[in-house]
Amino acid sequence: MTVFIIRRILQSLAVVMVMSFIVFGGVNIVGDPVEMMVSDEATQEEREKVIRSMGLDKPWYVQYGRFVAGALEGNLGKSFVYGEPALEIIVHRIPATFELALAALLLAIVIGIPLGVYAGLKPDTVASKSIMAGSILGFSLPTFWVGLMFIMVFAVILGWLPSTGRGDTVPLLGIDVSFLTLDGLAHLFLPALNLALFKISLVIRLARAGTREVVHQDYIKFARAKGLRNSRIVLVHLMKNIMIPVVTVLGLEFGGLIAFSVVTETVFAWPGMGKLIIDSIQSLDRPVIVAYLMIIVLIFVIINLVVDVLYSILDPRVRLSEMKS
């Protein structure tokens, strides 16, 4: 067990190292940072001064070493656009993205499970068939286009909900959140639903498959024979048993929600870190791009590490098969 965890941590470190190398190399080989820092009218002396002050006259491995040393101290340079430390800007935006992702996760459960259970209990009704057809559509629809259509229908034509921004926020434990104000909730609903669409389809399928398997089990038959109310059988006996795969998959998919929030945040102008990276790419704000890429890699590596370790605890076969190879 310990060996397995140590190996996984080493592997995660290796991934972070490789990614830092790719990001650092990409930024320094593909783009010339000096071009962006120095105006065209600068003299040769001024240029060289900037090059020296940025450490660009040193060999690449020294530069890389400095980059890593800085990153370990939490120093990833200052944003060209905002003039503040890049890391601080991104960390400041993280709560908005996490709030959106968690709201989407909640919607996926609240909408997906009842629909999936219904489709599993009565597979032959028209409603069930439309639910399943809808879930296929949910997999195929491009997220960004659905977002646009949401804005068009609910914000422009019907005028029910606001189309952009985060609305009023209130501080909760020092972090600004939207979901505690009515205005914030109204702003949160459409982006969260948009982001959740794909996961809703996924949950519907999982819940339906689970339900169809579970309804034929002996304990459900026994509960029926005991004369329990139908609602109790479904809500207690059935629900408990289909939740395990649903919760596992949703946990795994949380990283995907954060990645896809880039799209939703851009469509709905939600001020999270996904919108920040797109804005930064447009304005060539390299320190922020580098910092974002490093942070997102770190988030993913941590999520994957936690999932791997949890899995090996839950299912010993995973680590045994790996130790053999």
Place this chain on the structure above:
Amino acid sequence: MSDAAAPPAPADAGKVETPFRRFCRDYADSRIATAALAVLVAIILLALFAPWVAPTDPYDLASVSILDGKLKPGSQSMDGLTYWLGTDGAGRDLVSAIIYGLRISLGVGVMSGVFALCIGTAVGLAAAYFGGRVDAFIMRVVDIQLSFPAILIALILLAILGKGVDKITIALVIAQWAYYARTVRGSALVERNKEYIEAAQCLALGHNRIVFRHLFPNCLPPLIVVGTIQTAHAISLEATLSFLGVGLPISEPSLGLLISNGFDFMLSGLYWISFFPGVALLVTIVAINLVGDQLRDVLNPRLQK
């Protein structure tokens, strides 16, 4: 469903059923899949022959007039042409713009799909054929890559590389090769232990010959299925990245860019500039996915009657 194929033509009775014929018959079992295939072929033809099919050339500055801008679907241009789907902000006919956009979207999707398939297949075959440490190393890399969503990998690469057809193709190939590698390795591992490979090895044939002439053709069916579905995914991914402004440059107006272009007009109620290119994208993706689903059923030997 079956009554479509039910009356067997008497002329066919004497002929031996070739595998291809059986494949076609099995495929036609599903009417939805057949319709999807017809739609897909129509879309591909439209894209291939765009300059001859499209009513106007949307990027010919001489024929596009800004006075025709933002016209509603179905309205007439000044020289009597009907804009069935309306025009965009610059007065381009949307029907033509969508047909030209399909060309770029399909082109990028198919090109990146083919490259990813070649690289993924070579790597996957190598892993399965040589086994041992090569296999363990390759599969570890594949696993690590698949733990990141494709859109994130493409975004990281495009943030570094910048915009362009070549760059988005590279990004899509890198984001997708691992799916092919895993698929090919899976089926190659099964095939590898069969007698015909052993026989070929006993004949002392070269590695290349065994892998490409014997092993590879038998791994094709699952690869075709993954190839169709991943191509749909690549098209959707390209549209998303172009919409975000990190994919294609404005000089290559794919469907994603058309949609992004209409985004600016949507808040003032001009829905069609974004809506119709999106419908075209959706129809394309759904058609490819339906064809892929049916291929999976037809090519799966376990489901064969």
